[in-house]
Amino acid sequence: MCRKGILFVVSGPSGAGKGTVLKHVLQKLPGLMISISYTTRQPRSDEIDGLHYNFCTKDVFQNMVDNGDFLEHIEKFGNCYGTPKAPVSLHLNAGEDVILEIETNGAANIKKMFPNAVLIFVTPHNFDDLEKRLNRRGSEDDKAKEQRLKIAKSEYRSMSHYDYIAINDDLDVCVDTIKAIITAERGKIKRNKVFAQKLLNTTP
Ligand code: ADP
Ligand code: 5GP
Secondary structure: OOOOOOEEEEEOOOOOOHHHHHHHHHHHOOOEEEOOOEEOOOOOOOOOEOOOEEEOOHHHHHHHHHOOOEEEEEEEOOEEEEEEHHHHHHHHHOOOEEEEEOOHHHHHHHHHHOOOOEEEEEEOOOHHHHHHHHHHHOOOOHHHHHHHHHOHHHHHHHHHHOOEEEEOOOHHHHHHHHHHHHHHHHOOHHHOHHHHHHHHHHOO
């Protein structure tokens, strides 16, 4: 192992396509782990416990908060979401890059704790597409959908704190954009100082 893992944070309004895009990125790039958050939200019909989220009760979630088991956690849309500390530290220390798919407040907290984290904002190029995608996904009732769309504006306000924007109009283009960002970050000299020194030391 020549370097510690890199922490990537992906955010964007509900329906932007974060989950869809990341699924493809993970299939195409080796050495990437996705952090599986805990949530008190009910699973959607296509969601699998332990894969998309660790679904849990409010009591279990609160116990984890009390035990300091989360790197960060928030309440949003009436549900609790939290990033578990242990697996993230384990992977980063093993030199594996980790992706957190979390909302903008959590991302800001992570950036404070991990200044070298790379923040990527995913969005379609206009609001109409967001609305259409949420309608097509059909996972929320009208009230919940409205709540999610309403919050999009405050999420766009946070965009200036991000390192990169990845426009998700064409899925393949967005997947390639995120792959390119990850590849470029992996190649940064500042993240490969140990390797660079080793190369120097072993060169006759
Ligand atoms: P998020 O995780 O950001 O809430 P999802 O990944 O669940 O969003 O995507 C929301 C909906 O939009 C899903 O039905 C998904 O299939 C669709 N979708 C994602 N990316 C695109 C795209 N580039 N073009 C069209 N539809 C998309
Ligand atoms: P959803 O209910 O659509 O799966 O997620 C709602 C929002 O919560 C999304 O913006 C998603 O990125 C965010 N989210 C999911 N897990 C976490 C987490 O562990 N921490 C934070 N801060 N946000 C999360």
